[in-house]
Amino acid sequence: MPGERSPGWRRVCRILIWTGISLMGAGALGAIALYRNEAINAMWLVVAAVCIYLIGYRFYSKFIAVTVLNLDDRRATPAERLEDGRDFVLTNKWVVFGHHFAAIAGPGPLVGPTLAAQLGYLPGTIWIVVGAVLGGCVQDFVILVSSIRRDGKSLGEIAREEIGPVAGFTALFAVISILVILLAVIALVVTNALRDSPWGTFTLAMTIPIAMLMGLYLRFWRPGKVGEVSLFGFLLVVAAVVGGQYVAQNPILASFFTYDARALALMIIAYGFAASVLPVWLLLAPRDYLSTFVKLGTIFVLALGILAVRPTLAMPALSRFIDGTGPVFAGSIFPFAFITVACGAVSGFHSLISSGTTPKLITRESQARMVGYGSMLLESFVAIMAMIAACVLQPGVYFAINSPPAIVGSNPADATAVISSWGYPVTPAEMKDLADLVGEKSMYARTGGAPSLAVGMAHIFSRTLGGKRLMAIWYHFAIMFEALFILTLLDAGSRVGRFMLQDLLGHFWKPLGRTSWYPSILLTGTLIVTAWGYFFYQGVMDPLGGINSLWPLFGIANQLLAAVALCVATSILIKMNKARYAWITLLPMVWLVVVTQTGAYQKLFHSNPRIGFLADARRLTEMVDAGKVGPESLASVERLIFNNRLDAVVTAFLAILVIVILADSAREWIGILRGRKQPVLHEAEYVVSALPAE
Amino acid sequence: MRGSMKIVLYCLNILRQVLGEGEYERYCTHMRKKHPGVVPADPREFYAARLEEKYSRPQRCC
Numbered sequence: 059m060p061g062e063r064s065p066g067w068r069r070v071c072r073i074l075i076w077t078g079i080s081l082m083g084a085g086a087l088g089a090i091a092l093y094r095n096e097a098i099n100a101m102w103l104v105v106a107a108v109c110i111y112l113i114g115y116r117f118y119s120k121f122i123a124v125t126v127l128n129l130d131d132r133r134a135t136p137a138e139r140l141e142d143g144r145d146f147v148l149t150n151k152w153v154v155f156g157h158h159f160a161a162i163a164g165p166g167p168l169v170g171p172t173l174a175a176q177l178g179y180l181p182g183t184i185w186i187v188v189g190a191v192l193g194g195c196v197q198d199f200v201i202l203v204s205s206i207r208r209d210g211k212s213l214g215e216i217a218r219e220e221i222g223p224v225a226g227f228t229a230l231f232a233v234i235s236i237l238v239i240l241l242a243v244i245a246l247v248v249t250n251a252l253r254d255s256p257w258g259t260f261t262l263a264m265t266i267p268i269a270m271l272m273g274l275y276l277r278f279w280r281p282g283k284v285g286e287v288s289l290f291g292f293l294l295v296v297a298a299v300v301g302g303q304y305v306a307q308n309p310i311l312a313s314f315f316t317y318d319a320r321a322l323a324l325m326i327i328a329y330g331f332a333a334s335v336l337p338v339w340l341l342l343a344p345r346d347y348l349s350t351f352v353k354l355g356t357i358f359v360l361a362l363g364i365l366a367v368r369p370t371l372a373m374p375a376l377s378r379f380i381d382g383t384g385p386v387f388a389g390s391i392f393p394f395a396f397i398t399v400a401c402g403a404v405s406g407f408h409s410l411i412s413s414g415t416t417p418k419l420i421t422r423e424s425q426a427r428m429v430g431y432g433s434m435l436l437e438s439f440v441a442i443m444a445m446i447a448a449c450v451l452q453p454g455v456y457f458a459i460n461s462p463p464a465i466v467g468s469n470p471a472d473a474t475a476v477i478s479s480w481g482y483p484v485t486p487a488e489m490k491d492l493a494d495l496v497g498e499k500s501m502y503a504r505t506g507g508a509p510s511l512a513v514g515m516a517h518i519f520s521r522t523l524g525g526k527r528l529m530a531i532w533y534h535f536a537i538m539f540e541a542l543f544i545l546t547l548l549d550a551g552s553r554v555g556r557f558m559l560q561d562l563l564g565h566f567w568k569p570l571g572r573t574s575w576y577p578s579i580l581l582t583g584t585l586i587v588t589a590w591g592y593f594f595y596q597g598v599m600d601p602l603g604g605i606n607s608l609w610p611l612f613g614i615a616n617q618l619l620a621a622v623a624l625c626v627a628t629s630i631l632i633k634m635n636k637a638r639y640a641w642i643t644l645l646p647m648v649w650l651v652v653v654t655q656t657g658a659y660q661k662l663f664h665s666n667p668r669i670g671f672l673a674d675a676r677r678l679t680e681m682v683d684a685g686k687v688g689p690e691s692l693a694s695v696e697r698l699i700f701n702n703r704l705d706a707v708v709t710a711f712l713a714i715l716v717i718v719i720l721a722d723s724a725r726e727w728i729g730i731l732r733g734r735k736q737p738v739l740h741e742a743e744y745v746v747s748a749l750p751a752e
Numbered sequence: 753m754r755g756s757m758k759i760v761l762y763c764l765n766i767l768r769q770v771l772g773e774g775e776y777e778r779y780c781t782h783m784r785k786k787h788p789g790v791v792p793a794d795p796r797e798f799y800a801a802r803l804e805e806k807y808s809r810p811q812r813c814c
Binding site for chain 2: 141142143144145147149150152153156157160161162163164165166240244276277278281282283284285288337338339342343346347350351354400401405407408410411414415543546547550551553554557573612616
């Protein structure tokens with residue numbers, strides 16, 4: 059028949075297309091890796107990443123879906139079997155995909171690559187792509203399927219049932235500790251972006267009444283009309299971003315919104331307390347709609363911007379700081395590049411989402427491939443875009459924004475001289491121009507990644523739309539975009555942390571586990587906010603800027619949780635009689651264990667005080683003993699010594715927790731593989747789906 | 753032209769559902785189908801309770 063081609067012909071076409079994609083990906087990757095001493099275009103990164111994602115999705119995820127997990131569309135999912143109209147709901151696969159992606163994509167994939175850019179674009183880019191395809195996506199996918207087959211149970215429950223009570227309890231404990239460090243470090247990121255910035259502070263402050271207005275609208279006027287209210291809210295936020303300029307230019311108004319880091323920190327902690335006791339419908343939920351709306355929109359627009367501008371990367375492939383002396387974070391390429399990139403490649407936290415809301419919405423098992431593996435690929439691509447946005451800046455400018463004053467000096471002349479002496483030229487005049495262009499007084503030492511990312515994004519956006527005239531608006535829009543979902547994560551995280559803590563403490567004393575008992579709510583809520591508030595405040599007061607100690611701690615914690623999730627996944631594969639395929643989760647797990655344990659060891663015992671917590675405590679103690687510390691700064695130095703030791707204890711504690719889980723699992727695996735133990739899977743029973751075949 | 757308009761509308765509809773619109777309607781459909789005798793909660797009560805539930809579990813990630 060004319061127009062219709064034979065199956066053989068279609069097959070040839072398919073093979074040709076996939077060979078083409080493979081060659082293109084390999085070519086682009088080769089170009090990125092081999093180009094030296096010559097600026098390359100960002101499109102090389104985009105093409106390499108997208109080709110590798112396509113190949114990973116088409117072949118590797120299919121192999122996992124079909125051969126390893128045997129996804130079966132005749133098997134009814136929890137959404138069908140347990141449908142309750144609330145949590146368990148049969149949902150359109152694109153809605154589940156969007157829902158899952160919006161849940162997993164947070165500040166991590168934006169901030170991590172921006173910080174990792176200090177090593178050059180190459181190490182971060184390779185790990186973002188390879189780590190996602192072989193590690194992060196696999197983790198999200200396998201945990202999602204495991205949870206689907208267990209009525210949507212959480213990671214902690216799955217660990218308890220499939221490995222043992224020790225692993226289950228340890229996993230819950232690890233999750234709470236990681237949450238605390240995560241909240242502290244992202245609060246620090248937003249503080250560094252808003253300090254001495256009346257424009258940014260005004261915009262973010264305005265999001266609170268805007269969200270409350272949205273909440274009231276939804277509660278009393280038009281319940282459930284989330285789409286329209288998010289659109290109104292978005293327009294109001296844009297008005298706040300534009301209006302911020304007038305606030306910043308008016309000396310009296312500006313004085314109301316100009317705060318140093320310490321004052322902002324106290325306000326953010328107070329906000330955390332308040333937000334965790336206010337009803338969810340009033341502030342948390344509407345701001346979450348707003349942040350999801352802005353997040354999805356901005357990511358989409360950033361992708362269009364990069365495609366339209368096709369910027370050249372100013373950062374070299376490898377910077378001189380691969381030796382571990384970098385100003386943004388100290389530590390050499392191994393293991394710290396892998397720890398710093400964090401969520402863009404593998405994120406342990408995703409396993410909580412994959413075993414949370416998402417498995418209760420999926421209609422058919424086969425959709426888990428697109429939702430689990432596919433969403434993480436998209437998140438990895440967000441990380442690539444963040445890497446590009448950071449690397450379009452001149453390296454000198456990047457380092458001036460991201461270096462703490464303790465390293466480069468606190469006045470412009472010193473800082474630019476030090477940074478130029480590294481071989482990354484920058485002048486005070488350039489930095490002044492940049493500050494004027496983005497509507498800030500100064501852009502020096504705005505550590506934490508968010509401001510340099512915002513400058514990079516503003517650079518890309520303004521070249522598409524508006525030129526230099528709109529650069530300041532774009533910069534503050536980008537800051538608002540990051541700050542908005544960081545604040546949402548702070549209150550949502552505090553709240554979830556409270557419930558987890560209640561769950562944990564309920565094991566020791568029953569009444570504490572009652573989630574509606576007011577004294578328990580108050581106690582656990584206060585504990586959580588105090589915990590992250592403490593680490594956060596310590597970070598603000600840290601002369602090295604706090605990011606240097608807290609971000610690696612967060613990275614280690616998050617990758618350790620990923621190791622735990624992959625360990626649970628490996629246990630499940632072994633029990634499914636798929637031990638010969640267990641390498642798909644075992645290899646990334648081993649890699650993450652090696653990376654995180656090396657990282658933890660170095661953070662504890664490295665002799666360089668910028669890397670090793672204990673070395674820094676020792677250095678400061680020696681200073682005090684030698685009488686080099688004046689009486690006026692004695693208290694703050696003693697606090698630094700204490701904090702270093704506390705960080706060391708937390709690091710050691712997390713590393714040990716993971717070893718406990720690994721040992722507990724290894725015992726189980728060996729028992730099964732040697733035939734001493736019966737592999738008992740705790741899956742829900744197999745029920746044949748009554749849904750019509752697709 | 754009409755085709756691309758359709759795609760845009762479809763995407764917007766997906767976005768609205770991702771944000772959580774239409775949950776009450778789904779709940780009512782479920783109640784009619786599975787529990788015909790029971791009077792469903794009114795939308796205000798439903799959403800207030802629903803949000804409290806939703807945000808007690810990990811919803812947002814790094």
